[in-house]
Amino acid sequence: MSMQELIWGVVGLLLTVMVLSYLIGDNLFFRIAGYILVGVTAGFLTVLVTRQILWPYLIQPVAYGSWLERLWVLIPLVLALLLVIGQFKRFEGAGRVPLAFLAGLTAAIAVGGSVFGTLIPQMRAVVDGFAPSSWYATPGRPWMRIMEAVFMLVGVLGTLSYFHFGRRRRQEHTPGDEERPLFLEVLKKVGEIFIGVTLGTVFAGIFLSALLAMIDRIEFIGDFIFRLLGGN
Amino acid sequence: MKKIFPIFIAIGTGLTVLAGYFFTLQLAPVLGLLINWGIVLVGLAGLIGIGYLLKMHVTRVAKQQKGGFYSVIVLVTFLFTAVAGFILTPEDAFFRNWVLNIIIPVETSLLALLAVTLLYGSLFIIRSRGWTPMSVSFLASALASLVFSLGYLSPQAGSVAADWINFIRRLPIAGIRGILIGMALGGVIVGVRVLLAMDRPYDGDK
Numbered sequence: 001m002s003m004q005e006l007i008w009g010v011v012g013l014l015l016t017v018m019v020l021s022y023l024i025g026d027n028l029f030f031r032i033a034g035y036i037l038v039g040v041t042a043g044f045l046t047v048l049v050t051r052q053i054l055w056p057y058l059i060q061p062v063a064y065g066s067w068l069e070r071l072w073v074l075i076p077l078v079l080a081l082l083l084v085i086g087q088f089k090r091f092e093g094a095g096r097v098p099l100a101f102l103a104g105l106t107a108a109i110a111v112g113g114s115v116f117g118t119l120i121p122q123m124r125a126v127v128d129g130f131a132p133s134s135w136y137a138t139p140g141r142p143w144m145r146i147m148e149a150v151f152m153l154v155g156v157l158g159t160l161s162y163f164h165f166g167r168r169r170r171q172e173h174t175p176g177d178e179e180r181p182l183f184l185e186v187l188k189k190v191g192e193i194f195i196g197v198t199l200g201t202v203f204a205g206i207f208l209s210a211l212l213a214m215i216d217r218i219e220f221i222g223d224f225i226f227r228l229l230g231g232n
Numbered sequence: 233m234k235k236i237f238p239i240f241i242a243i244g245t246g247l248t249v250l251a252g253y254f255f256t257l258q259l260a261p262v263l264g265l266l267i268n269w270g271i272v273l274v275g276l277a278g279l280i281g282i283g284y285l286l287k288m289h290v291t292r293v294a295k296q297q298k299g300g301f302y303s304v305i306v307l308v309t310f311l312f313t314a315v316a317g318f319i320l321t322p323e324d325a326f327f328r329n330w331v332l333n334i335i336i337p338v339e340t341s342l343l344a345l346l347a348v349t350l351l352y353g354s355l356f357i358i359r360s361r362g363w364t365p366m367s368v369s370f371l372a373s374a375l376a377s378l379v380f381s382l383g384y385l386s387p388q389a390g391s392v393a394a395d396w397i398n399f400i401r402r403l404p405i406a407g408i409r410g411i412l413i414g415m416a417l418g419g420v421i422v423g424v425r426v427l428l429a430m431d432r433p434y435d436g437d438k
Contacts, residue, residue: 004329008329011333011334011337012333012336012337013337015341016337016340016341019338019341019344020341020344023348031302032305033338034338035303035305035306035309036334036338037339038309039305039306039307039308039309039310040313040330040335041335042282042286042306042310043310043312043314044317044335045278045282046317047314047317047318047322048317049278049279050318053275054275054276057275058272076272079269079272080272080273080276083277083280084280087280093234096238096434096436097238098273099238099433099434100245101241101242101269101273102270102273102274102434103426103432103433104241104245104249105249105270106270107242107246107423107427108248108423108427109249110419111250111420112249112250114419114420116253118413118415119416119420122409122412122413125409126409139390140390140398144396148399151399151406152406154406155403155409155410156406156410156413159406159407159409159410160413160414162410163414192366192369193369194406194407195366195407196366196369196373197372197373197404197406197407198404198407198408198411199366199407200369200372200373200375200376201374201404203374204373204374204378205377206346207347207354207378208378208381209343210345210347210350213341213343213344213347214343214344214347214348217340217341217344
C-alpha cells in the first residue's frame with residue numbers, strides 16, 4: 001500500500017466511522033463529518049460552476065471572443081449583473097428581469113417537457129395496451145395482456161382521482177357539498193391501493209440501494225484494515 | 233413600466249421557447265442562445281446561493297453564536313477546496329482525491345444510515361397509519377419486491393406462473409403512470425399560469 005493510498009484510505013475510514021456513529025445517537029463526530037461534506041461540496045460546486053459555466057459561456061467570449069461574440073454575450077452579462085445587483089436591498093427591483101427571464105424559460109420548458117415527454121407517451125402507453133396487436137406481440141397468454149391493460153387503466157384513473165380535490169361550484173353552501181361523487185370515492189379507494197403498491201416498490205428499491213451502500217462501507221472498512229495489517 | 237417589463241420578458245422568452253417545439257429547425261439557433269443564457273443565470277444563481285450560505289456561517293463565527301465551531305469547519309473546507317480547485321484544475325489528481333475521498337465515503341455512509349431508518353420506519357407504518365388499504369398494499373408490495381429481487385422466483389418462461397409473476401411485477405407501473413401524468417398535468421398548469429402572467433414568481437408582490 002502506497003503512502004497516498006494509506007492517507008486517503010484513513011480519511012475515508014475516519015469519515016465512514018464518523019457518519020455511522022450516528023447509529024448510537026447524534027454526536028459531535030457525525031456533525032463534523034456533515035459540515036465537512038457541506039464545505040467541500042460548496043467549494044467543489046463553486047469551482048465547477050466557475051470553470052465549466054461562467055468561464056466558457058461568459059468570461060471567455062468577453063475576454064477573447066470576436067466583436068460579434070462579445071455583442072451576443074452582452075445580454076447574459078447584463079442579466080447576470082442585474083441578478084447580482086438585485087441581491088442588495090436597495091436595488092431589489094433589478095433582480096426581477098433576470099428572474100423573469102428564467103421563469104419564462106423554465107415554464108416553457110416545463111410545459112413542453114410535460115406534454116411531449118410525459119403526458120403523450122404515458123397516455124399512449126395506457127391506450128396501446130388495448131391494441132389487439134400488442135396482445136400477440138410477445139409469447140404468452142393474450143387474456144393476461146388484456147387483464148394487464150385493464151389494470152393499468154384502472155390504476156392510472158384511480159391514482160389520478162386520489163389526487164382530485166375539486167368541488168362542485170355552487171352559489172349556496174349546503175351540507176352535501178363536502179362529499180365527492182360516489183364513483184370518484186370508489187376510484188379514490190382503488191387509487192389508494194395502486195399508490196401503496198407503487199410506493200412499496202419504490203421503498204424496496206431505495207431500501208436495497210441503501211443496504212448495498214451499507215455493505216459497501218462495511219466491506220471497505222474490513223478491506224482497508226486487512227490491507228493495513230499486511231494482507232494482499 | 234417597472235412591473236410590465238419583467239412580465240414582457242417572461243412571456244416573450246416562454247413563447248419563443250414554446251414556439252421552438254413546433255418550428256424546431258427555424259428556431260434552433262435562438263433556442264440554443266436562450267438556453268445558454270439560462271445556464272449562465274442558473275450557474276450564477278447557484279453561486280449566489282453558496283454566497284448566502286457562507287455569509288450565514290461567517291456571521292455565526294463573527295457573532296460567536298452557537299454552532300460557530302461547525303461554521304469554522306465549513307469555511308475552512310470550503311476555502312481549501314475552492315482555492316485548490318482554482319489553482320490546480322478539477323482534473324488534477326490531488327484535487328480529485330480530496331473531493332472524491334470526502335464526498336463518496338460521507339454520502340455512501342449517509343445512504344447506509346438510510347437503510348436502518350427506512351427499516352425502522354417501515355416497522356412503524358401500521359402503528360402510525362393503521363390498517364388502511366394503502367398501508368397494507370405498501371407493505372405487501374415492498375415485501376413482494378424484495379422477494380422478487382432475491383432472484384429465487386424464476387419459473388420457466390411461458391408458464392402460467394411466469395406470466396403471473398410478470399403481471400405482479402408490472403403492477404406498480406400503473407401507479408407510477410398515474411403519478412407521472414398527475415405531475416405532468418401540474419407542471420403544465422403551473423407553466424401556463426406563469427406564461428399568462430397569472431403567477432409571477434419573479435415579482436415580489438405576487
